[in-house]
Amino acid sequence: MAFIFHLTGENCTIPRAEVLAVLESMDISFEVLHSYEQVLVVEAGDLGDAPHRLGMTHGVYEYLGYCDPTYRDILSLTRSIIQRVSDGFAVRIKRIGEHSKDLKRDKLEREMGGIIGKRVDLSQTSCLIVGFLTDRFILGRLIHSLPGTRYPRRHPKDRPFFHPGVLLPRTARAVVNLTRVKPGEKIIDPFCGTGGFLLEAGLMGADVYGCDIDAEMVQGCGKNLKHYGIKYKISVADVRELWKEYPNFFDALATDPPYGISASTKGLLLDELYRESVKSFYKMLKEGKYACLVAPHTVRVEEYAEKVGFQIIEKHLERVHRSLTRKILVMRKWS
Numbered sequence: 001m002a003f004i005f006h007l008t009g010e011n012c013t014i015p016r017a018e019v020l021a022v023l024e025s026m027d028i029s030f031e032v033l034h035s036y037e038q039v040l041v042v043e044a045g046d047l048g049d050a051p052h053r054l055g056m057t058h059g060v061y062e063y064l065g066y067c068d069p070t071y072r073d074i075l076s077l078t079r080s081i082i083q084r085v086s087d088g089f090a091v092r093i094k095r096i097g098e099h100s101k102d103l104k105r106d107k108l109e110r111e112m113g114g115i116i117g118k119r120v121d122l123s124q125t126s127c128l129i130v131g132f133l134t135d136r137f138i139l140g141r142l143i144h145s146l147p148g149t150r151y152p153r154r155h156p157k158d159r160p161f162f163h164p165g166v167l168l169p170r171t172a173r174a175v176v177n178l179t180r181v182k183p184g185e186k187i188i189d190p191f192c193g194t195g196g197f198l199l200e201a202g203l204m205g206a207d208v209y210g211c212d213i214d215a216e217m218v219q220g221c222g223k224n225l226k227h228y229g230i231k232y233k234i235s236v237a238d239v240r241e242l243w244k245e246y247p248n249f250f251d252a253l254a255t256d257p258p259y260g261i262s263a264s265t266k267g268l269l270l271d272e273l274y275r276e277s278v279k280s281f282y283k284m285l286k287e288g289k290y291a292c293l294v295a296p297h298t299v300r301v302e303e304y305a306e307k308v309g310f311q312i313i314e315k316h317l318e319r320v321h322r323s324l325t326r327k328i329l330v331m332r333k334w335s
Helices: 016-026 072-078 106-114 170-179 196-203 215-227 270-284 303-310
Strands: 002-007 031-036 037-044 055-069 088-095 127-133 137-145 188-190 206-214 232-236 248-256 285-296 310-321 324-333
Touching: 002 016, 002 127, 002 137, 016 031, 016 037, 016 055, 016 170, 016 310, 016 324, 031 137, 037 170, 037 188, 055 072, 055 127, 072 106, 072 285, 170 196, 170 248, 170 285, 170 324, 188 196, 196 206, 196 215, 196 232, 196 248, 206 215, 248 270, 270 285, 270 303, 270 310, 285 303, 303 310, 303 324
Parallel strands: 088 127, 188 206, 188 248, 206 232, 248 285
Antiparallel strands: 002 037, 002 055, 031 037, 055 137, 127 137, 285 324, 310 324
């Protein structure tokens, strides 16, 4: 069966990579059929719980077809899927960015509804047909709605312990997913801070471990994890020495070391902090497992990682503000 993943638009590459990482981690065989701006079409077997693991996906749809974004082709495609539409349907058109601005969404919804020929109930979503105006016109039937507002209770400012500069839940969830961690596997954040990565990993069923050199952060992280019912093991520790306690122990690693104005590196220069840290990361991970590391784009972390034996699998860039672009690296340990 083919599925459409409607991706969020705050980053060009991370949402797509997250979907593929989750499918891979859940041992779901898949093939990418189409990849457009904010729309990914994948042939796959049963998705199981995969949609609910995603952080940067708005919704998942049964794929009904695609065509050129013209009135004639869209209406022709609509005629071809009539038998796959149930009673009480509704039609929606979603324009991605500035695509096909010459096509009027309300006109398309009205004419497509007329072709399908049943009563259009705009409040009824038992069968929601959605057309995406992106590089092509992609048509689907909603299976899972995953609105970004599903994270309001986990916004950093709503947690018992807050510190500025942390990632939002949807980004933290995506970073954790990029590690391919599975429920029951052990994941560590060696710069745990307020616990954003550990919170998302714990909610997905992973066994979470964390440390930080700042005792206040460790205490606050514990408060946050306890507040959300997450079992954890965290401690005050220097990441450079942590591998001695956990050699070849972890199935995944996700971390965002300190580098902002409000952060403290305890006297270490950024390059030195990353260079020494990745050595410990490599020693703590099991062979074949993944680490996802966030860093300022100016730090030569790729060089340090490859020198100790990591293979760089993916690199994503995310602009934070005018003076800071961070890179999110997915690295795999090979012996």
